[in-house]
Amino acid sequence: MKIGIFGGTFNPVHFGHLRAAEELAQNFLDKVIFIPTNITSNKKMPGIDPEKRMEMLNIAIKNNKKFEASDIEIKRGGLSYSYDTIIQLKKIYPSDELYFIAGVDAYSDVKNWKNGAEIFDKINFIVVNRSGMKSDSKNLVKLTGFLPDNLKERIKLEYSQNRLVTPKNKYIYFLKITRLDISSTAIRNNFKNNISNLFLLPNEVINYIINNKLY
Numbered sequence: 001m002k003i004g005i006f007g008g009t010f011n012p013v014h015f016g017h018l019r020a021a022e023e024l025a026q027n028f029l030d031k032v033i034f035i036p037t038n039i040t041s042n043k044k045m046p047g048i049d050p051e052k053r054m055e056m057l058n059i060a061i062k063n064n065k066k067f068e069a070s071d072i073e074i075k076r077g078g079l080s081y082s083y084d085t086i087i088q089l090k091k092i093y094p095s096d097e098l099y100f101i102a103g104v105d106a107y108s109d110v111k112n113w114k115n116g117a118e119i120f121d122k123i124n125f126i127v128v129n130r131s132g133m134k135s136d137s138k139n140l141v142k143l144t145g146f147l148p149d150n151l152k153e154r155i156k157l158e159y160s161q162n163r164l165v166t167p168k169n170k171y172i173y174f175l176k177i178t179r180l181d182i183s184s185t186a187i188r189n190n191f192k193n194n195i196s197n198l199f200l201l202p203n204e205v206i207n208y209i210i211n212n213k214l215y
């Protein structure tokens with residue numbers, strides 16, 4: 001099975017995440033597992049418990065058979081590093097193909113991730129566009145540019161497949177999705193300023209946020 005691993009803070013989950021996962025599940029993957037972070041090292045979090053972010057995910061995905069949410073980062077506790085999650089998931093799914101899903105913005109920071117170079121020996125990647133980045137052939141060159149230096153020199157570009165190939169034969173795909181210019185930051189700001197968030201995230205998640213006075 002091809003399984004997508006979609007990590008993030010999901011504070012809150014929104015249609016940008018959900019639509020990306022839906023299109024990948026339609027066209028490429030058999031299943032997408034959303035994994036909310038416990039504590040994110042590179043983010044100032046406005047104090048929303050991981051359990052509440054998980055609950056919002058569960059509400060958002062409950063009717064989609066190809067979607068799952070996992071609390072492995074929450075259960076592990078402490079700072080959440082994608083590398084640790086990937087090692088753990090490879091043990092849980094030893095005979096499946098795992099693909100780590102990341103928006104370009106997250107992927108562009110990959111050099112600074114824990115074991116940023118080694119990570120590409122362990123798992124395939126699917127990078128999806130976010131607003132501001134056009135989908136064209138130059139993007140594979142751009143994706144190469146974000147890689148750690150020692151990997152950059154040994155990477156192969158396969159334009160016909162929209163992917164990079166690492167020396168260990170792992171793939172880094174760049175896949176087009178419908179670009180939705182939605183971010184959790186903008187949604188939190190809207191809540192703070194009493195501006196409507198209708199059609200940016202599922203209504204049931206909006207209700208959960210209002211009932212629990214999250215933002």
Ligand code: ATP
Nearest residue numbers: 007008009010016017102103106180182183184185
């Ligand atoms: P914040 O504004 O708090 O950073 P966010 O909207 O960027 O929130 P994250 O939880 O940080 O959401 O993102 C998790 C993953 O989803 C990242 O890989 C990010 O690039 C991707 N992502 C977030 N929003 C979108 C979107 N609108 N379209 C495609 N990918 C997205």
Ligand code: MG
Nearest residue numbers: 105106183184
């Ligand atoms: Mg983000």
